Amino acid sequence: MIICDTNCLLSLVNADDPHHVEVRGLAYAQSRPLIVSPLVLAEFDYLVRKVVNGATARGLLAGLLEGRMIEVPSLSRTDLLAAIKVDGKYRALDLGLTDASLVVLAYRYHTTDLLTRDERDFRPVTPLQGGAFRLLPKDR
Numbered sequence: 004m005i006i007c008d009t010n011c012l013l014s015l016v017n018a019d020d021p022h023h024v025e026v027r028g029l030a031y032a033q034s035r036p037l038i039v040s041p042l043v044l045a046e047f048d049y050l051v052r053k054v055v056n057g058a059t060a061r062g063l064l065a066g067l068l069e070g071r072m073i074e075v076p077s078l079s080r081t082d083l084l085a086a087i088k089v090d091g092k093y094r095a096l097d098l099g100l101t102d103a104s105l106v107v108l109a110y111r112y113h114t115t116d117l118l119t120r121d122e123r124d125f126r127p128v129t130p131l132q133g134g135a136f137r138l139l140p141k142d143r
Contacts, residue, residue: 004112005029005139006105007037007073008119009046015072016063022120025140029118036074037118038108039067042101044075082107089128096124106131 007015007030014022015030030037044064051060067073078086086103093103102124105117110131117125118139125136 004035004114005033005037005116005118006109006112006114007039007043008105008117008121009043009050009101010120011118012037012039012043012047012067012073013050014120016067022140026118029139029143030072036072038112038114039073039075040101040104040108041075041078042104046101076108076111078104078107082111085110085131089131093128096127098124098128109136 011022011026014020014026017023020026048060048064051063068075082104083100085107086100089103089106090098090100102121105119105125106128109115109117113132115130115132115134116137116139119125120138120141122138122141125138128136130136
């Protein structure tokens, strides 16, 4: 399983993005959908609306969800509290709730694979299950 960050979700849907081909290749090489935090979807929606428009955001979100390329698990109160704890542990990084939720989902799905270009935030973070995150596509 691969947990997907906002930056790579944007790369996945934007053919003009310099990382599009690489990210799309990784996404399609998986036999399972990418795991996307609902908070990542909210960030994605906000950014697409800000740069393009609401119609485009709705269309892209519907395409991702209907195409079954992504799976969007719910986050419980316990998950959110765990994410807040992760954010507090790495307060100097100022991760925020969205990035911290990826750490919690990685633990839930027993993976250390993150599809992200955000090395500044995720290189220093230790997965809840120990070890280190494999940051894709960089660590491929």
